[in-house]
Amino acid sequence: MILTFPNFGNLSVLLSVLMREWGVPFIMPPKTTKNTVSLGSRYAPADACLPLKIILGNFLEASNKGADTAVFLGGVGPCLFGCFSQMIELAFIENSIPINMLRVEPNKDGLKHTLSLIKKESGKSLSEIASPIFDGAKSCHMLDKLENRLLLVRSTIENETERKEFNAFEEDVNTLLNNAESFRELLNIIESSYKKAESFIGERQKIFAVGIVGDIYTTIDSDANYNLQKQLANMGAYSERSMTISKWFKDKLVYTPFGWRWYSKPHIPKGIGGFARQTVGYASMWSNTVDGIIQVHPLNCMPEVAANTVLSNMSREYDFPFLSLVLDELSGTSGYVTRIEAFYDLLEAKS
Amino acid sequence: MKIGIIKALYYYEYGDLWTYFLTNLGHDCVFSEHNGNSSYLCGDEACLPIKMYHSHAQSLISSGADFIFSPKIIKCGKSSFTCPKVIGVNEMLQASLKPVIPLISPEFTGDFKSFFANTGLLLNENAVNIKSALNKTLLYNDRKVVFNSVSKAKNDDNDFQHTVCLLGHKYVVDDKSINMDIKDKLRRLGIRCITSTYFDNTFLTSAASRALSVTPFWITGKQATGLAAACETKADEIDGYIYLSAFGCGPDSFIVPLTKKYVGILSGKPFMEISLDEHTAATGLDTRLEAFIDMIKDRVTV
Numbered sequence: 153m154i155l156t157f158p159n160f161g162n163l164s165v166l167l168s169v170l171m172r173e174w175g176v177p178f179i180m181p182p183k184t185t186k187n188t189v190s191l192g193s194r195y196a197p198a199d200a201c202l203p204l205k206i207i208l209g210n211f212l213e214a215s216n217k218g219a220d221t222a223v224f225l226g227g228v229g230p231c232l233f234g235c236f237s238q239m240i241e242l243a244f245i246e247n248s249i250p251i252n253m254l255r256v257e258p259n260k261d262g263l264k265h266t267l268s269l270i271k272k273e274s275g276k277s278l279s280e281i282a283s284p285i286f287d288g289a290k291s292c293h294m295l296d297k298l299e300n301r302l303l304l305v306r307s308t309i310e311n312e313t314e315r316k317e318f319n320a321f322e323e324d325v326n327t328l329l330n331n332a333e334s335f336r337e338l339l340n341i342i343e344s345s346y347k348k349a350e351s352f353i354g355e356r357q358k359i360f361a362v363g364i365v366g367d368i369y370t371t372i373d374s375d376a377n378y379n380l381q382k383q384l385a386n387m388g389a390y391s392e393r394s395m396t397i398s399k400w401f402k403d404k405l406v407y408t409p410f411g412w413r414w415y416s417k418p419h420i421p422k423g424i425g426g427f428a429r430q431t432v433g434y435a436s437m438w439s440n441t442v443d444g445i446i447q448v449h450p451l452n453c454m455p456e457v458a459a460n461t462v463l464s465n466m467s468r469e470y471d472f473p474f475l476s477l478v479l480d481e482l483s484g485t486s487g488y489v490t491r492i493e494a495f496y497d498l499l500e501a502k503s
Numbered sequence: 504m505k506i507g508i509i510k511a512l513y514y515y516e517y518g519d520l521w522t523y524f525l526t527n528l529g530h531d532c533v534f535s536e537h538n539g540n541s542s543y544l545c546g547d548e549a550c551l552p553i554k555m556y557h558s559h560a561q562s563l564i565s566s567g568a569d570f571i572f573s574p575k576i577i578k579c580g581k582s583s584f585t586c587p588k589v590i591g592v593n594e595m596l597q598a599s600l601k602p603v604i605p606l607i608s609p610e611f612t613g614d615f616k617s618f619f620a621n622t623g624l625l626l627n628e629n630a631v632n633i634k635s636a637l638n639k640t641l642l643y644n645d646r647k648v649v650f651n652s653v654s655k656a657k658n659d660d661n662d663f664q665h666t667v668c669l670l671g672h673k674y675v676v677d678d679k680s681i682n683m684d685i686k687d688k689l690r691r692l693g694i695r696c697i698t699s700t701y702f703d704n705t706f707l708t709s710a711a712s713r714a715l716s717v718t719p720f721w722i723t724g725k726q727a728t729g730l731a732a733a734c735e736t737k738a739d740e741i742d743g744y745i746y747l748s749a750f751g752c753g754p755d756s757f758i759v760p761l762t763k764k765y766v767g768i769l770s771g772k773p774f775m776e777i778s779l780d781e782h783t784a785a786t787g788l789d790t791r792l793e794a795f796i797d798m799i800k801d802r803v804t805v
């Protein structure tokens with residue numbers, strides 16, 4: 153059984169290291185490109201949201217490279233994400249694609265079933281399977297910190313030559329991360345890259361702060377949102393996201409009524425599905441401290457449409473620049489870049 | 504007191520019960536109207552039913568009502584959700600319309616008793632009045648006429664030659680301002696329509712789960728797949744299927760391919776999907792209906 157999983161920001165790195173530690177054979181999906189999206193759009197329903205098409209494209213490309221089992225989360229509504237595994241399985245069956253779906257249900261029985269499968273495939277005992285989890289959790293947190301540090305350094309660079317050198321450095325770091333054999337090695341790579349990045353700090357004087365909110369897949373995965381954060385950093389705006397992998401895990405493990413929950417109370421007091429509450433909560437929390445807010449979501453994302461109405465009115469009330477970016481498989485890069493440049497001009501004009 | 508009721512979204516599913524309950528508590532019910540295009544109120548991306556809801560709510564604000572009844576419909580039963588936009592529509596109303604009249608929004612998760620008890624408490628009624636109005640409403644609900652059978656639903660109008668099954672959300676199929684009174688258009692072309700109003704939700708849900716191994720977890724999905732399954736049991740009495748969907752509907756992106764595949768595999772009957780938004784022109788809809796009906800009539804003669 154050769155596993156594969158979809159691309160999802162830093163999670164791909166974490167999962168590949170975990171599979172190597174467990175000794176389970178897997179195939180890392182190729183980087184998401186325009187071809188991936190068009191491949192997924194061919195087999196997915198036409199009106200479905202963009203993450204489904206990207207995930208399906210990832211699975212199909214991995215299947216071409218030899219994977220025979222696709223791992224994905226099951227789910228319960230009302231957001232369309234709960235139906236993804238069923239729609240993907242239907243697409244595989246209808247088009248006779250030689251790959252099975254392994255659905256991990258987010259409840260007790262589902263986890264037990266998955267654990268027993270892992271034990272069989274890796275031949276390891278329960279304690280050996282559980283031992284990388286601590287280092288894995290630390291790596292998750294440190295990977296997000298490294299990402300933010302690299303973005304901050306990038307936003308200080310004004311000179312083209314220096315930026316090219318920094319791009320090459322970041323490529324090397326990514327290659328090292330993708331090929332790490334264990335979590336210890338991963339943590340070492342992260343630490344040394346963190347220190348080396350300081351030597352690239354540039355001389356830009358004015359850097360803006362931008363908050364990025366929206367649907368979880370399109371904010372976290374940089375290939376899905378056309379490298380939004382890198383583009384902003386190249387122009388001179390440092391951005392942070394409302395959703396990261398480590399934040400999502402921490403939120404699930406420890407409940408706190410403060411933070412975004414507190415700030416979303418006057419607008420959306422109870423969850424409506426998806427991540428609408430987080431979008432509105434973080435935007436409200438950051439409204440005084442950042443220079444602008446960008447909401448990124450796929451077309452037809454139901455909770456984000458509700459959050460969009462609330463946010464447009466909030467931006468008028470609290471007076472902050474607000475841009476709503478809608479993604480689908482027909483988006484062109486130039487139209488995108490134009491909007492971001494116009495947003496940056498607005499930030500400059502307001503300052 | 505005067506209570507405004509919004510004639511959109513789940514009014515078409517439970518509206519008669521709400522009106523009956525509030526009237527039995529002694530209040531006057533005022534109904535909303537659609538007064539033109541309101542897409543500027545809630546953003547362009549929302550689907551047409553949500554825009555209609557905003558437009559209706561806007562008309563009630565200037566009607567002089569004391570409260571607006573706008574319940575928060577989360578679920579209609581076990582694993583039968585509504586769409587997130589519908590769950591969050593009150594928050595959208597508060598943000599975009601900033602209504603000066605307070606909204607009454609009890610939560611509905613499938614149980615009528617707790618829903619109506621909550622409504623009564625929000626209106627500051629005493630327990631005796633709430634209980635008596637609730638009992639009368641539940642009795643009214645039990646005695647509503649549903650056919651639960653395709654043949655009985657067909658005998659409703661006897662002198663039509665062809666029958667078409669209209670699938671889709673109730674608030675799209677039954678709302679004349681969204682679908683330009685499609686049932687009337689079909690009646691004039693000599694076609695009888697069967698919609699999900701002839702069946703009750705329990706029947707449709709069980710029909711859907713018997714027919715398909717994977718049912719979508721939205722109530723509208725269970726209604727559509729259940730209706731298609733019920734019609735397929737009397738396959739020789741149905742001549743075609745039309746699915747009315749709103750452009751931008753999230754659940755429909757899964758439900759429509761599923762229903763199309765199910766109907767197509769079982770019977771190979773003609774299946775047409777019509778996508779509606781506020782730019783739909785009446786002529787375009789007429790042309791498509793006439794072409795579909797010609798196809799049905801030609802099929803039968805062969």
